[in-house]
Amino acid sequence: MDDRTIAPRDMSRLEKTSARLRSQIACLGLVIERIAGLSGPVFELGLGRGRTYDHLRWHMPGRDIYAFDREIVPIEDCRPPEECIVAGDLAVTLSRYAARFAGQVALANCDLGSYRQAHNEHMAALISPYLPQAVAPGGFVCSDLPLVLEGFELLPLPEGAVEGHYRVFRREGN
Amino acid sequence: MDDRTIAPRDMSRLEKTSARLRSQIACLGLVIERIAGLSGPVFELGLGRGRTYDHLRWHMPGRDIYAFDREIVPIEDCRPPEECIVAGDLAVTLSRYAARFAGQVALANCDLGSYRQAHNEHMAALISPYLPQAVAPGGFVCSDLPLVLEGFELLPLPEGAVEGHYRVFRREGN
Numbered sequence: 001m002d003d004r005t006i007a008p009r010d011m012s013r014l015e016k017t018s019a020r021l022r023s024q025i026a027c028l029g030l031v032i033e034r035i036a037g038l039s040g041p042v043f044e045l046g047l048g049r050g051r052t053y054d055h056l057r058w059h060m061p062g063r064d065i066y067a068f069d070r071e072i073v074p075i076e077d078c079r080p081p082e083e084c085i086v087a088g089d090l091a092v093t094l095s096r097y098a099a100r101f102a103g104q105v106a107l108a109n110c111d112l113g114s115y116r117q118a119h120n121e122h123m124a125a126l127i128s129p130y131l132p133q134a135v136a137p138g139g140f141v142c143s144d145l146p147l148v149l150e151g152f153e154l155l156p157l158p159e160g161a162v163e164g165h166y167r168v169f170r171r172e173g174n
Numbered sequence: 175m176d177d178r179t180i181a182p183r184d185m186s187r188l189e190k191t192s193a194r195l196r197s198q199i200a201c202l203g204l205v206i207e208r209i210a211g212l213s214g215p216v217f218e219l220g221l222g223r224g225r226t227y228d229h230l231r232w233h234m235p236g237r238d239i240y241a242f243d244r245e246i247v248p249i250e251d252c253r254p255p256e257e258c259i260v261a262g263d264l265a266v267t268l269s270r271y272a273a274r275f276a277g278q279v280a281l282a283n284c285d286l287g288s289y290r291q292a293h294n295e296h297m298a299a300l301i302s303p304y305l306p307q308a309v310a311p312g313g314f315v316c317s318d319l320p321l322v323l324e325g326f327e328l329l330p331l332p333e334g335a336v337e338g339h340y341r342v343f344r345r346e347g348n
Contacts, residue, residue, distance in 0.1 A: 006251050013252055014229035018195035025192055075289055077180050078187055099325035115249055 005117045013115075020138060024052065024111070026160035027168045030108055031140045032059050038134050040104035041066055043097065045090065045127060046111040050078025056109065062070040063106075068093055091126055098134035105134040108142040120145050137173025142166060179291045187289075193336040194318060198226065198285070200334035201342045205281055205314045206233050214278035214310050215240055217271065219264065219301060220285040224252025231282065237280075242267055265300055272308040277307040284317040296317050311347025316340065 027165055041064035044053050053067050053074065067080040072087050074080075086093045090112075108131055112123040124145045131141050132150045141149060144166055152169040183190055188322055218227050227241050227248065241254045246261050248254075260267045264286075282305050286297040291307035298319045305315050306324045315323060324341040 012229035012232040013223075013225040013249065014195060014199060015243055017225055018192065018199055021192035021195060025188060049187075051187040055186035058186040075187065077289065115251065145234060 006115050007113075007117045007120060016165075020165040023157070023161040023166035024142070024144070025055070026158045027142050027166045028052075028055065028059070028109065028122060029115075029160075030155075030158040031142060031168060032056075035106040035140060038106040038136055038139060040139065041101060042108040043068065043094075043105055043108040043134065044103075045094070045108060046109075047072060047074055047080070048111065050080075051075030051112055052079040052109060053080060068097075068100040090123075094127060094130045096133075102133055104136050105139055105143065106136055107140045108135055109143065110145065110147070113144040124148075132171070134169045137171055139171050141169040141171075143169070178291055181287075181291045181294060181320055190339075194339045197331070197335035197340035198316070198318070199229070199331045200231070201316050201340045202226075202229065202283065203334075204329075204332040205316060205342060206230075209280040209314060212280040212313055213279040214313065217242065217268075217275075217279055217308065219268070219282060220284075221246060221248055221254070221259075222249030222285065224254075226283060226285055227254060228252040231306060242269060242271075250322065256269040264297075268301060268304045268308075272304040276307055278310050279313055280310060281314045281316065282309055284321070286321065287318040298322075306345070309345045311345055313345050315343040315345075317343070 042056055044056060044065055044067045045165055047053055047067040047069035053065060056065050064084065065080065066084050068086045068090060070089060073086055086097060110127060113120050124147055128147050128149060129146050135141060141152060146167065149169050152171050155168045157163060176252040182273060216243045218230060218239055221227055227239060232237050239254065240258050240260050242260045242264060246259055253263035260271060282328055284301060287294050298321055302321050302323060309315060315321065315326060320341065321343065323336065323343050326345050329342040329344055331337060
C-alpha cells in the first residue's frame with residue numbers, strides 16, 4: 001500500500017473527531033471505575049496536546065501516569081511531571097517500560113491514530129506485542145486503533161461510545 | 175491581566191474539547207438548514223487543521239467557503255482550493271473580505287479560541303466590528319468565543335449543544 005494513503009471515512013472530519021472524543025470519554029469512564037482496585041500505573045501512549053492525559057489525571061488523582069510521545073508538546077497546563085514523561089520512539093521506549101512495569105500496568109490508553117492508513121497499521125503492529133507484557137491481569141487497554149492482543153478480550157462498548165472509534169480490551173485473569 | 179493567564183475550566187481538557195465539538199456540530203446543523211435559501215459565501219475564521227472546514231463543505235457542497243488563518247496548515251485532505259484560502263493576520267484579511275462581501279455572507283463560523291484568556295479577548299474584540307458589516311440580513315455567526323454583535327440576536331442553543339461552548343447569532347432582517 002502507498003504509505004500516503006488516507007484512511008477512508010464516511011463522515012466529516014469534525015464528526016469523526018467528535019465521535020472519537022465522545023467514545024474515548026465513555027470508554028475511559030468505564031475503565032477508570034473498574035481499575036480502582038488495581039494499584040499499577042497508567043500508560044498514556046500518544047501524549048499529543050495532553051487532553052487525554054489531563055482527563056486521566058483529573059479523574060484518577062494520585063495515579064502514576066506515564067506519558068509517551070516522540071515529541072513532548074502538550075498545552076502548557078497539560079504537561080506531565082518530568083519523571084513521568086517518556087520521550088522518543090515508541091519502539092524503544094515502550095519496549096523498555098513494558099519490561100520495567102511488566103504485569104503491573106492498570107491501563108494502557110493508546111491514542112496513536114492519524115489520518116494515514118499506513119501509519120495506523122504500523123503503530124498497531126508496533127505496540128501490540130508489548131501490551132500483554134506490560135498490563136496487569138484484569139488490567140485494560142483502550143485504543144483508537146484496532147489491536148490484536150494475546151490474552152485479552154474485547155469488551156462491549158459502554159453507553160455513549162460510537163462503534164468503530166474506540167475500543168476497550170481487558171486482560172484475562174483476576 | 176497577565177497575557178499568559180490560562181482560561182479557567184471546570185472539566186478536563188478532553189471533556190471541554192468534546193463538548194465544544196459536539197456543540198459546534200449541533201449549532202452548525204441548525205444554521206446549515208436555515209441558510210439554505212441564502213446564496214452568499216461562508217467565512218470560516220480559524221481554519222486550523224481544517225476539520226470544521228471539511229464539515230462545512232461536506233454538508234454544503236457547492237457553497238463558496240473562505241478559510242481564514244494566520245498560517246494555513248490543514249490536514250491534507252481538508253485543504254481548501256487556493257482561491258478560497260485567506261492567509262494572514264485577521265485584522266487585515268477580515269477587514270478586506272468584510273468589505274468585499276459586505277452584506278452577503280450567509281454564515282461566519284468563528285473558531286478562534288485558545289486556552290489563553292487574553293488571546294480569546296483579543297480575538298473576540300478584533301472580529302466583532304467586521305461581522306455586522308459582512309453578514310447578510312438573516313445570516314448567521316457561530317462562535318466558540320462570546321461576541322458582542324450589533325444588530326444580531328443570540329439564539330437558544332439547539333438540542334445536543336452544551337451551554338457555554340458554542341454560540342449562534344442571527345442578524346436581524348429578512
